Amino acid sequence: MNYPFWDVDIGYGILMPLIAVIHVFVSHFAIGGGLYIVVAETAARKAGDTMRLEFLQRLSKFFVLVSVVFGALTGVGIWFIIGLLNPGGTEVLIHNFVFGWASEWAFFVIEILAAIIYYYGWNKLSPREHLIVGWIYFVAAWMSLFIINGIITFMLTPGEWLTTGNFWDGFFNPTFWSSLVLRTGICISLAGLYALLVASRYPSSPFKAKTVRYNAIWGLAGLIVVFLSFFWYKNAIPGDVMAHLAETISMPFTAIDQLYVYSAILAVGFIVFGLFIPKTFHPVTGVILMIVGLLWFGAYEWFRESARKPYVISDYMYANAIAVADVESLQENGLLPSIAYRTGDDGADLYRRVCRTCHTMTGYRALKPKFDGTDVDFIAAIIRGMHAMKGNMPPFPGTEEESQLLAAHIYNQVDHRHIKTIYNFEGIELGRKVYEIRCGKCHVIGGYNDKTESLVDLSDEEYNDLLDMAGDLGEEMPDFTGDDTERQALIEYLKTLTEGGAQ
Ligand code: HEC
Ligand code: HEC
Missing domain, CATH: 1.10.760 (Cytochrome Bc1 Complex; Chain D, domain 2)
Known part of the structure; x- marks a missing residue:
C-alpha cells in the first residue's frame, strides 16, 4: 500500500521517542499508581490510619490528572506520529489487531471513568464502594497494558504469526508473557518512585519514615520483578535474532549495559535512603531517583526498539515499510512503478521511500557528511550494498538503474570538492x-x-x-x-x- 509522504527536516528517530517516551512513562505510572493506591488504601482503612488516607488522597489527584489528561493526549499523539512515520507498518498493525485496539479503548474509557469517580469519591462513597472503584480503575488500566503489550511484543517477535497469520499467534507471541510481567514490574517501581517523591516533602516524623520505607519496598519489589523477568524476556527472543544483533549493531547491548547500571543505582538508592535512613528522605534524593528510574525504563524501551532493527515487524516488514517478501520482485522489476505518489523527481521519490525513515540529509543521522567528496558510482554501489554496512540496514529494494537515480539525487546535495x-x-x-x-x-x-x-x-x-x-x-x-x-x-x-x- 502507498501513502503520500510527509517530508519535514526532523529525524523520525527523534520525533517518535519524544511523544512515545512521555506516553509510555505516563501510562506505566498510571497503572502502577492504581495498584499502589488500592493496596495502600486497603491497609490504611484496616488500620484506621487517617494520615495515610490523606496522603493517598493527595496521590490520587496526580494519578487521575495524569492518566486522564496526559495519557489520553499523548496516546492520540502517538497515532498521529506513527501514521506519519510509517503508514505501511501502522496499516499492518491495524489490519491485524483492530479488535485488540477496540478493546483497549474500551478499557481506557472504563479506566478514566473509574479514576474520576475514585478521585471525587474519597469523601462521598462508602469505604467499600470506594475500594471497589479503585480496583476497577487498576484492573482496567492493567488490561489496556495487557492488550497493547501483545501488539508491541508482536513487532519484535511475531513468532508463529509469520506462517499462520492468526491473530492469537501474533498476540500471544514468544515475548508476550515475559514482557507483561516485566512491564508490570516497571509499573510497580514507578509507583514507588512517585510515592517516594510525594513523601519526601513531608517533615521528618515517624509517619514519614514509615511511608518512605513502604514506598521504597514498592520500588525494590518492582526492580526485582523487572530484573528477573528481563532474563526471561531476553531468552524468549529467538537466538538467531540476538546472534545477528551481536554481529551488526552495538545499540541494544549498550542499552542492556545501561539497564544494569541504572538498576544498581536504584537498588542502592532504595535500600540506603529508603530503608536505612527513611526519616530524612530529601526531595532532591527523590528527584534523582525518579530521573534514574525513567532512564532505567528508557533503557529497556531502547533495547526493545533497537533490537528490532532493521525491521518494523521482525522478518515481515522493514523499518522503511518495504515488506520482506516483496524485496526480490522489487529488485527485479523496480520500486518506482509501485510508488503511487510520485513527484516527477524519481531520485527524490526513491530517497523518501527507501532512506528517509531513518536518515535526513543534514540533520538527524545525516547522509551528506558520509558522502562529501565522493562520486556518484561510489554512492550507487553503497546503496546496493547497504545491507552489508554497519547499522543493520535493510537491503536496497530496487533495480541497479534505480540505485543510480537515487545516488544522483544524493550526489547533487553533497560537497563536490576533493x-x-x-x-x-x-x-x-x-x-x-x-x-x-x-x-x-x-x-x-x-x-x-x-x-x-x-x-x-x-x-x-x-x-x-x-x-x-x-x-x-x-x-x-x-x-x-x-x-x-x-x-x-x-x-x-x-x-x-x-x-x-x-x-
Ligand atoms: C532501517 C533504518 C535505515 C534505513 C531505511 C537506511 N538506513 Fe542507513 N543507517 C541506518 C543506521 C542505524 C546506520 C548506522 C549509523 C551509525 O552507525 O551511526 C546507518 C548508516 C548508514 C551509512 C553509514 C554511515 C557511516 O557511519 O559511515 C550510510 C552511508 C547510510 N546509512 C546510507 C543509507 C542510504 C543511502 C539509505 C537509503 C538507500 C539508508 N541508509 C537507509 C539505518 C537505516
Ligand atoms: C558496501 C560495503 C563495503 C565497502 C564500502 C567496502 N567493502 Fe570490503 N568487503 C565487503 C564485503 C561484503 C566483502 C566480502 C564479504 C565479507 O568478507 O564480508 C568485502 C571484502 C573485503 C576484503 C576481503 C577480505 C578477505 O577475506 O580477504 C578486503 C581486504 C576488503 N573488503 C577491504 C576493503 C577496503 C580497503 C575498502 C575501502 C576501499 C572496502 N573493503 C570497502 C563490503 C565492503
Whole structure:
C-alpha cells in the first residue's frame, strides 16, 4: 500500500521517542499508581490510619490528572506520529489487531471513568464502594497494558504469526508473557518512585519514615520483578535474532549495559535512603531517583526498539515499510512503478521511500557528511550494498538503474570538492579519512566486519592490486573510485595498520 509522504527536516528517530517516551512513562505510572493506591488504601482503612488516607488522597489527584489528561493526549499523539512515520507498518498493525485496539479503548474509557469517580469519591462513597472503584480503575488500566503489550511484543517477535497469520499467534507471541510481567514490574517501581517523591516533602516524623520505607519496598519489589523477568524476556527472543544483533549493531547491548547500571543505582538508592535512613528522605534524593528510574525504563524501551532493527515487524516488514517478501520482485522489476505518489523527481521519490525513515540529509543521522567528496558510482554501489554496512540496514529494494537515480539525487546535495580540500588533511590523516568514507562504512577497524588482518603488511604493489580489484572482493563491495591522491593517502594509512588494530 502507498501513502503520500510527509517530508519535514526532523529525524523520525527523534520525533517518535519524544511523544512515545512521555506516553509510555505516563501510562506505566498510571497503572502502577492504581495498584499502589488500592493496596495502600486497603491497609490504611484496616488500620484506621487517617494520615495515610490523606496522603493517598493527595496521590490520587496526580494519578487521575495524569492518566486522564496526559495519557489520553499523548496516546492520540502517538497515532498521529506513527501514521506519519510509517503508514505501511501502522496499516499492518491495524489490519491485524483492530479488535485488540477496540478493546483497549474500551478499557481506557472504563479506566478514566473509574479514576474520576475514585478521585471525587474519597469523601462521598462508602469505604467499600470506594475500594471497589479503585480496583476497577487498576484492573482496567492493567488490561489496556495487557492488550497493547501483545501488539508491541508482536513487532519484535511475531513468532508463529509469520506462517499462520492468526491473530492469537501474533498476540500471544514468544515475548508476550515475559514482557507483561516485566512491564508490570516497571509499573510497580514507578509507583514507588512517585510515592517516594510525594513523601519526601513531608517533615521528618515517624509517619514519614514509615511511608518512605513502604514506598521504597514498592520500588525494590518492582526492580526485582523487572530484573528477573528481563532474563526471561531476553531468552524468549529467538537466538538467531540476538546472534545477528551481536554481529551488526552495538545499540541494544549498550542499552542492556545501561539497564544494569541504572538498576544498581536504584537498588542502592532504595535500600540506603529508603530503608536505612527513611526519616530524612530529601526531595532532591527523590528527584534523582525518579530521573534514574525513567532512564532505567528508557533503557529497556531502547533495547526493545533497537533490537528490532532493521525491521518494523521482525522478518515481515522493514523499518522503511518495504515488506520482506516483496524485496526480490522489487529488485527485479523496480520500486518506482509501485510508488503511487510520485513527484516527477524519481531520485527524490526513491530517497523518501527507501532512506528517509531513518536518515535526513543534514540533520538527524545525516547522509551528506558520509558522502562529501565522493562520486556518484561510489554512492550507487553503497546503496546496493547497504545491507552489508554497519547499522543493520535493510537491503536496497530496487533495480541497479534505480540505485543510480537515487545516488544522483544524493550526489547533487553533497560537497563536490576533493576530500583533501573539504577536510584540509594531508598524508596519513587524509588516508584515515578516505578509509572512513570509502571503507569504514562496512569495515570498522577493531569492530564491525574488520578486515585489518587482510590489510596489514602488504607491499605497495599488493595494496594497488587490492584497490584495483576492490569490486571483486565481495558482492557488495564497491570499486575503488577515488583518484590518485586519495589512493596514495589510503595506502599510506593502511601501511600504519597493525594486526592489533587501529593506529
Ligand atoms: C532501517 C533504518 C535505515 C534505513 C531505511 C537506511 N538506513 Fe542507513 N543507517 C541506518 C543506521 C542505524 C546506520 C548506522 C549509523 C551509525 O552507525 O551511526 C546507518 C548508516 C548508514 C551509512 C553509514 C554511515 C557511516 O557511519 O559511515 C550510510 C552511508 C547510510 N546509512 C546510507 C543509507 C542510504 C543511502 C539509505 C537509503 C538507500 C539508508 N541508509 C537507509 C539505518 C537505516
Ligand atoms: C558496501 C560495503 C563495503 C565497502 C564500502 C567496502 N567493502 Fe570490503 N568487503 C565487503 C564485503 C561484503 C566483502 C566480502 C564479504 C565479507 O568478507 O564480508 C568485502 C571484502 C573485503 C576484503 C576481503 C577480505 C578477505 O577475506 O580477504 C578486503 C581486504 C576488503 N573488503 C577491504 C576493503 C577496503 C580497503 C575498502 C575501502 C576501499 C572496502 N573493503 C570497502 C563490503 C565492503
